[in-house]
Amino acid sequence: MLKYMKYELKGTYRFMLAIILAALFATSSLQLYGKNLTNGNNLSEPSVFGGIFIGLMIFVVFGAFIATIFYLIGNFRKDLYEDRGYLTFTLPISGSQILGAKTIIALMWAALLVFSFITYNFLLVGVLYGEDVINVIVEGLRFIANNNLNGVIIAGFLVAIFSVITTLLLIYFSIALSRVSIGNKKIGGVWVVIFLILNSLIAYFSIRIGDLIPYYIDLTNFSIISESDFMRYFGYIESQVMGHGYNPGMVVSSSEMIAFNIGSLIFNVLTTVGIFLGTSYIIEKKVDL
């Protein structure tokens, strides 16, 4: 898989670095323009051209994120629909190795884009406005530690990553399924319909299973909490227990804890594993070029 990852990386890095640089350039322009408009406490109105410029740069920033999503999805789709599949699918490697490599590289680029965007903006604020950025970070970490938020933040971070992985794999699965069931490139966009249907079904079953097993696990300390405990302690269970699509389980979160419905959590983990294995099987055994 590592070997295939190497070529995935080689094949995507030019586009992705250009996208990241475009996003950073646009955000730098926005910050510099904003700094220009503020003079001490006085805020001046932007000119017409300034307004257009701001709009354009915001478009570039959002465009960079959207282009990344479509590029990474397209990178998987091309192997199923274009001649390059003749190379990919004659390599002596399994479908799970191909899928694993593509998923890891896609996640890596998405993470790099988000991380570099946030870090760069943070540092730029420090440079432009003379803020002691390091001090702000230290203060932030101290606040997290003082308020016992470490567990919540780490668990929340892991949940976000899991959610992205599940979504990405479900998109890949939908593309692979549309390729073997329809196979016609002209209506290849049918994967979007498959994705929406599967997404809804997974969310529906996740909530139904959650209803059947009304117990939660607090990921900050791995304690088991029943739904009646929530009612007793918080008294507003209905407003706090939320079904987040097919995101991992029904989530209950506060500043002190982040808990998941155990049934939904198991269902979502098994579903994700199943989607990975199913997609691997389809691309190894079912795709006809």
Place this chain on the structure above:
Amino acid sequence: MELANNIVEINNLTKRYGNKTALNKLNLNIQNGKIIGILGPNGSGKTTLIKILAGILRQTKGEVIIDGYSPGIYTKSIVSYLPDRNFLYNWMNIQDAIDMFKDFYTDFDEGKADELLKFMKLDRDMKVDGLSKGMKEKLNLTLVLSRKARLYILDEPIAGVDPVARDQILDAIINNYEENSTMLITTHLVRDMEKMFDEVAFISEGEIILEGNADKLREEKSMQIDDLYKEIFG
């Protein structure tokens, strides 16, 4: 290790695309160490057969065995397949393509690749995207022939290239063929290739309608394979 006599065994192979039958209960055994020509006009089922052997197309019915295994990861490691199209990634230069073959195929011989690149007048720093159709064909063939594979499968290796490139490609195939390997070549340009075939199989509407030793067929029919082809499909 003693090698099985037949590198490829195909029994009752059927492939249907909806209502259309591309291969119809096709039977074919291919012996080790031979060069076999699969001859037939466009649409006769040659490419379908080749794709199933290469492991990128699934049969509807029947059995395909390559070196004792069904098409899969193992067979892909011993089969060197030249598709009838450019299969390299467009972002690659020739160096990347060589690196990739070296990484994935333990039988890849880089020295041989260098010789072939020189023969084909290709440089390692050339971009795949910028190559002409003929040059892409030469590069693809260079990569495929640089492997010491058990089975080479070449799908229409000289179709659509100019006569000079055609001669170069034919020379490369003849000069770089591994004695102990088997080579399966599909073509409808029989005259250019018939000299290299040990065996030929004529395919029509998804069935093998005539097969045998090329020399014996010439003797029996008192004509060249190209003339026989024209007689059958003309």
